[in-house]
Amino acid sequence: MSVPRYWREEKYRYRLIGSRCSKCGEIFFPRRLVCSKCRSRQLRDYKLSEKGRIVSWTIIRNPPKEYEKYAPYAVGLIELDDGLKIISQLVDLEPEEIKTGMRVEATFRKIREEGSSGIIEYGYKFRPVIE
Amino acid sequence: MRRVAVAGIGLTPISEHWDKSLVDLAVESSCRAIDDSGSLNFDTLYVANVGSAFIQRQQNLGSMISDALGIKGINSLSIEASSASGGFAFNEAVRAVASGVSDSVLVIGVEKMSDALPEEVASTLAMSEDQEYIAYTGITNFGLNALIHRFYMECYGVTASDIAMFAVRCHEHAEGCNHAQYPFKISVDRVLTSPMESDPIHALECSGIGDGAAAVILKPFEGKDREVEVLATATSTDIFHLTQRRDITTLNAVCSAAEKAFRTAGISRKEVDLLELHDDSTIMGVLSLEDLGFAEKGKGSTLVVSGVTSRTGELPTNTFGGLKARGNPIGATGIYQISELVMQLRGEAGKCQIENARVGLAENLGGVGSSCSVAILRRL
Ligand SMILES: [Zn+2]
Numbered sequence: 353m354s355v356p357r358y359w360r361e362e363k364y365r366y367r368l369i370g371s372r373c374s375k376c377g378e379i380f381f382p383r384r385l386v387c388s389k390c391r392s393r394q395l396r397d398y399k400l401s402e403k404g405r406i407v408s409w410t411i412i413r414n415p416p417k418e419y420e421k422y423a424p425y426a427v428g429l430i431e432l433d434d435g436l437k438i439i440s441q442l443v444d445l446e447p448e449e450i451k452t453g454m455r456v457e458a459t460f461r462k463i464r465e466e467g468s469s470g471i472i473e474y475g476y477k478f479r480p481v482i483e
Numbered sequence: 484m485r486r487v488a489v490a491g492i493g494l495t496p497i498s499e500h501w502d503k504s505l506v507d508l509a510v511e512s513s514c515r516a517i518d519d520s521g522s523l524n525f526d527t528l529y530v531a532n533v534g535s536a537f538i539q540r541q542q543n544l545g546s547m548i549s550d551a552l553g554i555k556g557i558n559s560l561s562i563e564a565s566s567a568s569g570g571f572a573f574n575e576a577v578r579a580v581a582s583g584v585s586d587s588v589l590v591i592g593v594e595k596m597s598d599a600l601p602e603e604v605a606s607t608l609a610m611s612e613d614q615e616y617i618a619y620t621g622i623t624n625f626g627l628n629a630l631i632h633r634f635y636m637e638c639y640g641v642t643a644s645d646i647a648m649f650a651v652r653c654h655e656h657a658e659g660c661n662h663a664q665y666p667f668k669i670s671v672d673r674v675l676t677s678p679m680e681s682d683p684i685h686a687l688e689c690s691g692i693g694d695g696a697a698a699v700i701l702k703p704f705e706g707k708d709r710e711v712e713v714l715a716t717a718t719s720t721d722i723f724h725l726t727q728r729r730d731i732t733t734l735n736a737v738c739s740a741a742e743k744a745f746r747t748a749g750i751s752r753k754e755v756d757l758l759e760l761h762d763d764s765t766i767m768g769v770l771s772l773e774d775l776g777f778a779e780k781g782k783g784s785t786l787v788v789s790g791v792t793s794r795t796g797e798l799p800t801n802t803f804g805g806l807k808a809r810g811n812p813i814g815a816t817g818i819y820q821i822s823e824l825v826m827q828l829r830g831e832a833g834k835c836q837i838e839n840a841r842v843g844l845a846e847n848l849g850g851v852g853s854s855c856s857v858a859i860l861r862r863l
Contacts, residue, residue: 361615380727382616388722408637408731410629411682412621416606419621427622429630429726437726439620439630447682452637463619475619 358471365475368458370436372398381436402458403481404432409442409450418464430456430478444479455481484581486704487713489860491520492822497664497695497810505532505539505595509548512696513591520700527585528552528559531572531592532814534607535561538599548591558585565611565849566763567718568592569697569817570856574716576701577858586703592818593696604692608813611850613724625689625764627725627851629681632766635732636683639781643683647674648787649765650688650807656794657804659834662819664693664810680764688765690811697818699825706863711825714750714842714859717743721853734767736855737774737846744844744857745776752776755859756840757827758792758800759820761848762807771846772800775857799837802827817847821858828862 363369370381375392381400386393409428412419419425426442428450442450443461456478463473493515495508503511509530517523530544541547545559564571569592579585596604609618612627635641651671657663669687677687704712719740722728728735745752758777762768769783777798778786786792792800803809803823806816824843826832832840840862847856 382613382724388727408630408634410622410626410633410684411679412623412626413679413681414601414605414623414625415621416609416618416623417602420602422621425621427620427626427630429634429731439617439622439627439726441620452633464621473619 353466353471355471358473366460368400368402368476370398370400371395379434379436381438400436401433404430404456406450406452406454406456407431407437408452411447418466426450428456428478441477442479443477455483457481485583487577487580487701488704488710489699489713489821489825490522490702490710491516491700492825493519493698494662494819494822495696496662497693497812499597500694501597503694505535505541505593506548506551508595508694508696509591509593510551512593512698513552513589516589516698516700522587522700522702525554525587525589526557527576527579527588528554528557529572529576529588529590530561531568531590531818532561532594533563533565533568534594534596534599534813537607537610538603539595564854566811566813566816567847567849567854567856568814569820570845570847570858571718571854573699573817573821573858574718574856577713577716580701580703588701589698590701590818591696591698592815594812594814595694596692596812597694601692617724623681624851625681625684628764628766629684630725631731631851632764633683635766638732641781641784644671644675645784645788646765646769647671647685647688648784649762649768650674652787652792653762653801653805653807656802656835657808660803660809661833663804663808664691665808666804684764684766690763690806693810693812695810695812695815695819697815697822699818699821709829711828712861712863714861715744715747716856716858717747718854718856719743723853725851732770733780734770734774734852734855736852737771737848740855740857741775744859748859750842750859755798755842755844757802757824757837757843758798759823759843759845760801760805761846762801762805763811763848767848768801768805775844775846794837802832802837803835817845817856820845820847821860824860828860
């Protein structure tokens with residue numbers, strides 16, 4: 353992967369930034385240039401909630417390339433407190449502990465490595481909230 | 484608009500064809516379709532394929548395959564719409580003939596998956612999703628299906644066994660099918676005790692990895708003996724990210740493609756005699772029954788469990804085994820579905836033949852339901 357391709361998403365992945373339509377107020381993740389609700393082109397950066405709950409989840413046992421060494425790993429569909437949904441790996445818990453409705457929060461983690469000399473990619477994963 | 488007919492079909496068996504290349508498979512299926520139709524000349528060739536750029540590092544299939552068939556000087560290109568490539572290519576071919584700009588179109592669906600390692604296949608399939616925010620999380624296509632599958636079970640109180648029956652019925656139908664990859668029966672217990680592919684989806688609920696090619700020839704409808712008329716084709720899309728859909732258990736692209744196709748065909752759902760659906764895993768087959776309008780939301784698996792979708796039921800579905808048992812050579816799958824409808828409607832389905840087949844519907848999905856094609860075919 354080229355460095356710019358990774359670098360241009362950094363802000364959005366590291367800080368969980370999406371878009372909010374200035375016209376109709378709809379929020380989106382990932383970011384977009386045209387609102388899919390009202391087709392306005394006036395969208396601004398929007399900071400997502402970093403906490404939410406698990407709506408659905410799975411365990412990936414046959415992973416794609418560059419994810420082999422992490423398998424098996426859990427991936428959840430999470431509804432954030434602001435209502436947006438996000439797909440993310442679930443970490444710091446065993447598969448048996450995962451339950452629908454569980455509270456989770458974003459955490460900064462390594463995502464994958466491109467061989468031994470390529471880019472090491474970081475980004476968000478979600479872990480259980482300790483109340 | 485002109486009436487359009489399928490004038491010929493040709494299939495290769497779906498298998499791991501170690502001794503055959505992508506082009507070999509494309510040529511083999513095309514020659515069978517040419518022999519079936521008796522038509523040698525085409526002005527347009529569409530190739531439906533998903534993985535060649537990544538798996539074989541081969542592009543420009545349009546020119547490559549038309550030359551391999553000895554055809555020169557025609558409009559030839561590939562069409563990609565994820566695993567709905569076959570259905571979308573068919574749709575384009577029908578439009579070309581209906582509009583009068585083409586008089587004879589050859590559509591070839593071809594996929595050669597066994598040239599890749601399993602993790603490369605998973606990566607190829609995940610290319611249908613946003614690389615930056617979905618595939619990036621390490622989720623696979625079956626993983627996305629699994630998110631829907633679990634949510635659907637909890638939402639509608641449907642059991643794992645009810646959904647698994649979709650795979651069982653597919654395998655019942657594949658028995659005796661010459662081109663099927665897995666032409667044998669399996670029990671629901673065997674499905675539910677198979678290893679997890681992506682929880683809660685079991686390995687035996689998923690389509691496998693296979694190579695195959697299917698070809699169809701489209702011409703203006705003339706009312707000849709073995710012609711099958713294309714009553715309607717339609718395609719549609721949905722919100723690309725599963726995360727942004729209001730209800731993840733509804734495939735909106737299926738609803739709207741079906742709506743358009745039925746409107747064009749001018750027939751009701753009751754007039755449909757058989758279905759070929761896109762069950763890349765069992766839940767997608769169940770959702771397809773619902774979103775095409777054949778079952779209420781949450782009740783798709785009831786039709787399967789009760790036998791309505793069986794060969795002798797009221798609405799035989801996946802009559803040669805569907806993606807699960809016939810096989811799912813991604814870009815070719817949609818063309819297999821069309822060819823299978825033609826075989827049923829002509830009465831040439833052999834051991835898989837259903838009775839009184841007059842109208843058939845094929846549904847082909849791409850991504851996690853973000854692209855959908857629907858075709859309705861009729862025998863006179
Ligand atoms: Zn808006």
